[in-house]
Amino acid sequence: MWSNRIMYTQFVKNTRHVLTVSAVCLGLISNAQAQSAAEQAVEAAKQYSGVTLNVLYEAGLQPLDPKNFTGPLWEELTGIKINVIESPVDQMFTKAMQDFRSGSGGYDLLNVIPNQLPDLAMSGALEPLDDYVDKYNYHEELQGIAPVYRDNQMKVEGKIYALPDDGDVLILYYRRDLFDDPANQSAFEEKYGYPLAPPETWQQFSEIGQFMTDAYEPETYGAGLLRQPGNAQYMFQERFRVEGGRFFDPDSMDATVNSDIGIKVFTEMRAENSWMPPGVEQWGFIEAFNAFLAGDIAMTISWPPVGRWAAGYGKGTEALNWIPETKVADKVGYALPPGGTPELAVGFSLAVASGSANKEAAYLFAQWMNSEEISLQRVQLPYALRDPFRTSHFASEEYRSRWSNAGEYLDVLQKGAETGLLDLSLLQTDRYEEALRQAISRLWSGEDAKKILDDLAEDWDQLTKRIGVDKQKRVYADWASKPNAYP
Amino acid sequence: MLKTLLDNDRTFRYLLVAPAVFFILLIGLYPFIKLIIASFQNISLFDDIRSFQGLLNYERLLSDDRLWHSIVRTLLFTAVALPIELVLGYLLAVLFLEKIPFKAALISIILLPTIISPIVAGATWRLMLDQRFGPVNQIISWLAGTDVKLLWTVSASLVWPAILIAEVWQWTPFMFLLLYAALSNVDREQLEAAQIDGASWWMTFRRIVLPAIMPVMFIAVLIRALDLFRVFDLVWTMTQGGPGTATETLSIYAYQMAFREFEISYSAAIAFLVIVLLTVFVVAALRRVEVSR
Numbered sequence: 001m002w003s004n005r006i007m008y009t010q011f012v013k014n015t016r017h018v019l020t021v022s023a024v025c026l027g028l029i030s031n032a033q034a035q036s037a038a039e040q041a042v043e044a045a046k047q048y049s050g051v052t053l054n055v056l057y058e059a060g061l062q063p064l065d066p067k068n069f070t071g072p073l074w075e076e077l078t079g080i081k082i083n084v085i086e087s088p089v090d091q092m093f094t095k096a097m098q099d100f101r102s103g104s105g106g107y108d109l110l111n112v113i114p115n116q117l118p119d120l121a122m123s124g125a126l127e128p129l130d131d132y133v134d135k136y137n138y139h140e141e142l143q144g145i146a147p148v149y150r151d152n153q154m155k156v157e158g159k160i161y162a163l164p165d166d167g168d169v170l171i172l173y174y175r176r177d178l179f180d181d182p183a184n185q186s187a188f189e190e191k192y193g194y195p196l197a198p199p200e201t202w203q204q205f206s207e208i209g210q211f212m213t214d215a216y217e218p219e220t221y222g223a224g225l226l227r228q229p230g231n232a233q234y235m236f237q238e239r240f241r242v243e244g245g246r247f248f249d250p251d252s253m254d255a256t257v258n259s260d261i262g263i264k265v266f267t268e269m270r271a272e273n274s275w276m277p278p279g280v281e282q283w284g285f286i287e288a289f290n291a292f293l294a295g296d297i298a299m300t301i302s303w304p305p306v307g308r309w310a311a312g313y314g315k316g317t318e319a320l321n322w323i324p325e326t327k328v329a330d331k332v333g334y335a336l337p338p339g340g341t342p343e344l345a346v347g348f349s350l351a352v353a354s355g356s357a358n359k360e361a362a363y364l365f366a367q368w369m370n371s372e373e374i375s376l377q378r379v380q381l382p383y384a385l386r387d388p389f390r391t392s393h394f395a396s397e398e399y400r401s402r403w404s405n406a407g408e409y410l411d412v413l414q415k416g417a418e419t420g421l422l423d424l425s426l427l428q429t430d431r432y433e434e435a436l437r438q439a440i441s442r443l444w445s446g447e448d449a450k451k452i453l454d455d456l457a458e459d460w461d462q463l464t465k466r467i468g469v470d471k472q473k474r475v476y477a478d479w480a481s482k483p484n485a486y487p
Numbered sequence: 488m489l490k491t492l493l494d495n496d497r498t499f500r501y502l503l504v505a506p507a508v509f510f511i512l513l514i515g516l517y518p519f520i521k522l523i524i525a526s527f528q529n530i531s532l533f534d535d536i537r538s539f540q541g542l543l544n545y546e547r548l549l550s551d552d553r554l555w556h557s558i559v560r561t562l563l564f565t566a567v568a569l570p571i572e573l574v575l576g577y578l579l580a581v582l583f584l585e586k587i588p589f590k591a592a593l594i595s596i597i598l599l600p601t602i603i604s605p606i607v608a609g610a611t612w613r614l615m616l617d618q619r620f621g622p623v624n625q626i627i628s629w630l631a632g633t634d635v636k637l638l639w640t641v642s643a644s645l646v647w648p649a650i651l652i653a654e655v656w657q658w659t660p661f662m663f664l665l666l667y668a669a670l671s672n673v674d675r676e677q678l679e680a681a682q683i684d685g686a687s688w689w690m691t692f693r694r695i696v697l698p699a700i701m702p703v704m705f706i707a708v709l710i711r712a713l714d715l716f717r718v719f720d721l722v723w724t725m726t727q728g729g730p731g732t733a734t735e736t737l738s739i740y741a742y743q744m745a746f747r748e749f750e751i752s753y754s755a756a757i758a759f760l761v762i763v764l765l766t767v768f769v770v771a772a773l774r775r776v777e778v779s780r
Contacts, residue, residue: 097749282640434743438730445733
């Protein structure tokens, strides 16, 4: 494990040396010898030396990768400068579309949230990448991306528009010490009739959470989940489908989110708040993360960085000095959330802006970053928010040795990458999500679950009518036909 | 010919201001005309269609319940917040007319919230009212002697009071500053004469103080009323218009339509409606002042 900044700096330096030497050697070695995708990208990109690429990234920790690692390294190897433009995640789509509509060509490479890919691609904002993939022999390495990302976050209507670049998935983190405690185990089994273990159903989750809260409150509560509507909507999407819910009637395209299953999920979500920490309704990623690291909650469900930072990975890194000291470093267990089909919430794919004046250079930078060898380094950056997304990342011995149970962490992420559920993706998806976010905020304010969901279904129906029922039906049918749309 | 024009005083004055008027029209009128044109079109960020669709957007305005609810909410918020800020600002100003120690320093401190950006004020209050980290609930719990869980930015019954507290905290000092300046200029001799004549507090206030501060008070109220009608930042940072659309003001709704739902033409129609409403309000208010003079 990197325990301090010096080791991290050494790592970057070594990587640079290795890649620089590799690049120099490439010029000497015979063409007959096969080049990796990263090497090919570097070689081809040299013709664009002197160019500056504008790259759109989510504001926060995400851009530290191109700013501190890939950007400087790429410039050293190719002479192409990387200019990172940051945006809050909820404005990235707007900025990309505005740039496209205005024709200003402000961005060359975009980080695209996969469920917004159809909107961006079908409006013409993205450049099809098939020709570049062929030209630079990237097909083989693309196959190394975990199937759920590769098959669902790359193509629109059969064409490649983006390179899946982030293994986002919501998994369960739990306190092994509390779960393994013999007194807890016997007391729990006596009360509920089954062994205390990571919950496999939402009912078990609720029972275990209540049990832990009863045993440890107020020092520790059973769980603390992401309840801010922007985050909680993903949890609802997952849970609703785990319980058997369907978002729409595929024939009429009428919203069916207000079914009995929807009401059950909403009702249960609100009921759980009663045994979670007071004020959990206001919790987002940071609040839940802090609480888990502080030992205030026994379980949480969140994105992959929580799992590694809670284990102490990246401790001492300057960019992470805002993270509180973890009190649970050797006590973190990893599991799939109840239902076993986690939400692949958000994620990022790399796409070339159609308005870019440097499309090929932008593609080559994307291919290089996304390649087997460079991406493996990127997902191990202590401060990075890029999560493992290639089969080789999960299997990497280097990564698996980063902390005591890093292997367990990677195994769970890999399972998530097999069974994970896709975020709902339609035309103008964000408008449907916005209505869902509003519904969730009403849920926390105490309104009737059925009334909220009826209103949500009505909002969705109106949206569908405005966009065009037949048009949306086709897009929904395409999405729903994917193996990871429904469990 | 030119000499004749320049010799005419009236023409010469118009010529002098003509460039400024031209630039103001260019900067102010062009976007306005563009906005009106867009409001008759069907522009969305999602497609290239720019077709004209007549009055459809305006028809939609009439039947858009969410829009009218947001207008009613905005008006109610203005109607509640404005008098509170006015009264508190006036009382503070009266207090500061007296000789009090460290007056200048205290005035500077009181004015601090007004200097802060509303975004920062909203974020600060959101933290202050947070159940886990905020001091407000901790203080209330301490006073009540029991753990109090008040979800200020989540609960439908608490969210407006929370916004109102933040709004009054931030903008009462603005009222105070203008009214303090106005009160400082009230004729002392008139006040003393009224006192000698045995006029009551109310009579003195109504006949001497109020007429003297009225022009400044009117401007202060007008500025704050316009600001409150357009309120966005404070509410957005505290609740984003939630829960549901419970705190969605007119500006937030217009923002949602333009930048979350990408309905450019419809949001142009909303913007035009706002311009019309505010123009009617300002013209009526100015006319009333003219009449009262």
